[in-house]
Amino acid sequence: MKLYDHPVSGHAHRASAMLSLLGLDYENVIVDLQSGAHKRPEYLKLNPLGQVPTLQDGDVVLRDSTAILTYLALQYDPARSWLPNDPELAGKVQEWLATSVKEVFEGPCGARLSKFLDVPIDYDQAVENTHALMKTLFEPHLAENDWLVGTAPTIADVANYGYIAAVEEAGVSLADYPNVQAWIARLEALNGFPKIKSVAEVMGGRA
Structure with a gap:
């Protein structure tokens, strides 16, 4: 492989x-x-x-x-723990996968691309999108749930983690979202789960 x-x-x-x-x-x-x-x-x-x-x-x-x-x-x-067989849970996983490729792309991912990789994305709009997404979806959901779907981590969590965990490097604070921060910490504490590397770690801060 x-x-x-x-x-x-x-x-x-x-x-x-x-x-x-x-x-x-x-x-x-x-x-x-x-x-x-x-x-x-x-x-x-x-x-x-x-x-x-x-x-x-x-x-x-x-x-x-x-x-x-x-x-x-x-x-x-x-064991099908990462993608549940239950139709409702599987459907909810798909909801969050869709979020990871649209709203997360337009928010946290966009801010990072604009900041470090000279991609023609409106940085201010990406920051605004990030805060709107945290306030309306992630923070309230994670106030009542440890994971995005069900009672254990799934591929939904894996899909959404990276750009959100790395967004502070792009100058977007997660300080107002303690439940999001706790979720990031739970993922990073899983056995075998690698933290996403910062641009500074990989490229010395250079695009």
Whole structure:
């Protein structure tokens, strides 16, 4: 199994965290985004969109982070704890996966991309989106629940963690959201769960 990865990417962190949580052996292939390796023909054969992560497991190739989470949970977690069988819980997991690729992308992810990677995203709007998302959804939900779905961590938590946990590095404070902070700490305390690395750790603060 191979994971094509970049340590700054919150999308890629979802996949690497799930592999670690499941205790799976895999080859970690770092894709040099700065040199444009993700747009080269050999990589585009695996991921036509030229993005990370990409998972290759035998003949199975997946190019989307939440698809990778779903695949790993179904293929390698026979207890089905990370993606519950219960239809209602499974539906709620899908709700949160959708949140991770829309609202979290438009908020915490956008702030980080704008701050460090010179992506043409309105930083102020991304900050506003982040606070709105924390106030209306995450903070009230986590005031009454330890996890996003059910009574144990699921791939919903893994999908939403990275960009939220890293958003303070982009200058967006989570001080007003103690329940979100406690949720981040619970995830980071799980056996095998890797904290997302900061841009400073990976790139010395350089984009």
